[in-house]
Amino acid sequence: MTASMTPAELCAHFVRYDTSNYGEGKSAGETELAIEIARILTDAGYSPEMYAPEPSRTSVILRVPGRDRSKPGVLVHGHTDVVPAEPEQWSVPPFEGRIADGYVYGRGSVDMKDMVAMMVATALEWAADGTVPERDVVFLWVADEEDRGDWGAGWLVQEHPELFAGIGAAFGESGGHTTPLTAVDGSTVTLVPIAVAERGTLHMRLRAEGISGHGSRPAPGSAISKLIAAAQRLNEHQWPLQIGEAVRAYITETNSALGYEVDLTDDAGVAKAIDQMGEAGLVAGVTVRCSSTTTVLNAGYKVNVIPGVAEAEVDVRCVPGTFESTQAVLAELVGSEVSYTFIDPGEPTEFSQHSPWFAAMRAAVLRSQPNSVVVPYCMGGGTDAKSFAKLGIECFGFAPLTIDPEGRRTAGVHGVDERVPVASVNGGQRILSDFLRAV
Known part of the structure; x- marks a missing residue:
């Protein structure tokens, strides 16, 4: 059957x-x-x-x-x-x-x-x-x-x-999923992005320690206070623009196919270019910079007890070419009062959009859908x-x-x-x- x-x-x-x-x-x-x-x-x-x-x-x-x-x-x-x-x-x-x-x-x-x-x-x-x-x-x-x-x-x-x-x-x-987009002249552009890169993973496990005590007698420097402060610094950090080759090609080639010009020299220009891409801009928006987001918190066991240990996990993604430099920034953000370890770190990947492999994928797509626009891109995940x-x-x-x-x-x-x-x-x-x- x-x-x-x-x-x-x-x-x-x-x-x-x-x-x-x-x-x-x-x-x-x-x-x-x-x-x-x-x-x-x-x-x-x-x-x-x-x-x-x-x-x-x-x-x-x-x-x-x-x-x-x-x-x-x-x-x-x-x-x-x-x-x-x-x-x-x-x-x-x-x-x-x-x-x-x-x-x-x-x-x-x-x-x-x-x-x-x-x-x-x-x-x-x-x-x-x-x-x-x-x-x-x-x-x-x-x-x-x-x-x-x-x-x-x-x-x-x-x-x-x-x-x-x-x-x-x-x-x-x-990659290889066909996405219809509307160009500036109202025509439909059939976009086919192929992934040539992925952001890396530097997921972290944070641990803060302090003195346990009675919840009615709060003391400075508790484990929870230290942890929350570190997590907040990671969450609110404004990671700078770091546009790699694959991301740049994705943004510029997609905009060109849609009939737009781009200026990627500053945040405003990048934001405009991404907005012009419509739904294709969703992945571009998360691949122009690193990110750090606290996703798990663990502390305490009873409302009237100040815990001596608090832990958190943080989802960290780094763009190609920043694996080592991102680690240095993370260490500074976490600070000296909280310890951390990386959870199964994985380096970003990036391969050439000019390779014969990419040319073969593009050719196969065009044999099936001759009017497609095939572009490279970087995955936001892994x-x-x-x-x-x-x-x-x-x-x-x-x-x-x-x-x-x-x-x-x-x-x-x-x-x-x-x-x-x-x-x-x-x-x-x-x-x-x-x-x-x-x-």
Whole structure:
């Protein structure tokens, strides 16, 4: 049955596997879906392999040999885990995998079981028509991207680097999604951003200590006071503009396609340029500078007791080229009264938009959508690319989705009623297969 499914139908099929990742090593388990993917591939004549650091956290890998094995191979990766859902807030059950009104509904339908399905569909298509790609193509369906990758990409890179031998470039989330924008003359511009960079992570755990005491007798220098002061400094710090090559290209090329001129020499000019980009400016706005946001606070156990320890966690993102300098600023902001450690720091990634890899992605998009404007961009968040980059692999975000002919758009990522247009998934798979055949 699955061999004859469309990519969108496969996406719905995979949504029905609850692979919720709760963080800190807790998960509904990716293994059941990994077994299903391996079964489908095996039935098509392939010999996929499964790897797991522990039984419930399994990843699947398949290497398809190319015609010229002397060329660097390519890695295509998609994560099988999803963020948890709150069913009471949804209009459809989040793991039903419903196809209705031209959409695939369900948790993970966009992030990223659509890509997981497109990868499987591409492998099945090749098996059916005897396709041999130009170079080795490694498909990886990987666990634990929605946390830190300790049970997925990070573990594979550390424990099984041989699986990625000979790989020159990797392609995964998040990029290749088609975005219609309105130009200054009222025409529609079909924008397709491809990720060539990601902000780095310098997440922090803060700890302040003070003297415990009775809540009715407050004393200066309590643990909570020290912690709140440090957290506030981090939250309110005005990080300066630091526009890297990818971000500059994204802003200038998008504005040019829309018919606008830009001046990126000061905050006002940057803000204007980003505003002119419409919805495409959302990601630009968070990649022109670093950010630090306190997200977790822990202190106290009883209302009339002053605690001796207070802790917090801070989400810190740094733009490419600032990994070391950002750490120095953070140390100054935290100050001497609060200690801190970094939680699984990950350096920013940045690769060339002028590379043959980017040219091949652009060409594949234009073969499908000739009037598209393909631009590089920097992700505001992070992906498994950070793990693969440690092996010297060039990493890009390319999980293509085409325009839905009736104007449907993806929605609900990490939120309620997550959904992806059926036509976008099926069209995206055609681009992905074409790209991997020709690259």
